[in-house]
Amino acid sequence: MMRSSDQQVLRKATPVEQGNPADDQRMFRRCLSQYGTGVAIVTTADGASRFAVTVNSFSSLSLDPPLLLWSIDRKSRSFDAFSSCEHFAVNILSSEQIELSRHFSSKITDKFADVDWAPGRFGSPLLSGCIARFECSAEARHDGGDHMILIGRVQQLERFEGMPLIFSQGQYSIPLEHPDAPGEPAAIAAEQPNTLANNVLQMIFNAHHALSEAFDEHRRAEGVSIAVARVLATVHGHPGIKVDAVAGQTYLGQRDAEDAVAELAQKSLLVHSVDGGLRLTPSGAALRESIGERWLAFQNAQLESIPPADISVLMRTLKRLIEQTTQERTATEAVSGE
Incomplete structure (x- = not known):
């Protein structure tokens, strides 16, 4: 039986969108994407x-x-x-x-x-x-x-x-132990060697997802979803990019990337060039700039309590990881292309 407090929360909650799925298939997909699945x-x-x-x-x-x-x-x-x-x-x-x-x-x-x-x-x-x-x-x-x-x-x-591998809310993710789940406390598990929480790359993934979730309220304030924001940023950074390449750049599924492109085009924030490339309209560029300003302010607030020396070490480490991974991937593609 639902408690009265639960009923109050349910009544106060305001849906991001609602309606008949027969009238809007993309809205139906977005609602379905709230249910995470494997791949x-x-x-x-x-x-x-x-x-x-x-x-x-x-x-x-x-x-x-x-x-x-x-x-x-x-x-x-x-x-x-x-x-x-x-x-x-x-x-x-x-x-x-x-x-x-x-x-x-x-x-x-x-x-x-x-x-x-x-x-x-x-x-x-x-x-x-x-x-x-x-x-x-x-x-x-x-x-x-x-x-x-x-x-x-x-x-x-x-x-x-x-x-x-998990797919949820239009993006790939990984399963993590919920902090309220019964069993070994997360703090204790984090102190043990060779555990998931003590894995450097895993912690990078965790930080990315945590920050992305925390920034979501800023995306909603601009009226965009995670998928739309990613496509917006990708087209801004790669003007002329084709639709098929957007999914790879954004780590979205092909269908979710296409839906985000369609939504941006419908709102006149993005246009298709004659050659099939994508470019932002002045309104799209302005929206991207506004989101960028929100992200910069959000980033500064998150890093405010971290010493500059620690941030510098982190930046150097991440830069090396990116360079190393890029070099290895380029070498692999070169060999496979022979």
Whole structure:
């Protein structure tokens, strides 16, 4: 039973947006994005041909028999393959596989050419580095509006150590222990060596997400979401960038990046050039500048109590990490392109 105090909170809460989803599909998507999910790549094969789609519609269905389900957009280029396949595999991505998620969400013709994979027991490609893999026989298919729902009977599975990749509110993230969760206090865990909280790179991720969440009230004051703010900043920094490249620059899913671009265009904050490139309008540039000023003030407030010497060390460390990672990535791309 709901307590009276809970009822008061519910009545006082003001929704960011509301309405009939049939009138605004993008609003429907944004509301659905409040429910965080994992990220999976579903694969299948038909002779020498291989197919794959990146999904976050994956869900367990039954333990006895072992069933799972997911759905595919009827407009997907791989729809015909999955609507008739006898087997498929679900590859659950780890927190280190954002690039793989983006790769299989792209419009690349042969998505398996530069990816480490091996055929599974029934021929469906199994991707390396995943934290779980399910090989399934197609148990049933059901109509799901503009999607088709596929139910698979799990015939073989594998589980590996690792942290799952999460997609929520239009961005990739990682799971973190809630401070109010029962169990070992976070402060104690942080003092132990080799724990998640004591991992330098993990702490960088944690700081990024914490600061982004804290800055969200400033974005809302400007009338933009995280996704829209990221696209705004990316187009400002890369005038002429194409829509397909925006998702990679912003670490958003392709669909969320396209939705953010459409929203900015609808508000006359962004325009498409003749060559397909994106550029901010004067109003868009002014909004970007206003958000930038808010961010600068927010940053100064957050760093006010930290000694300048500590900030200097942090900046040098982060700069080296960025340079090192960029060099390694450039070298890898050069080798793969030979």
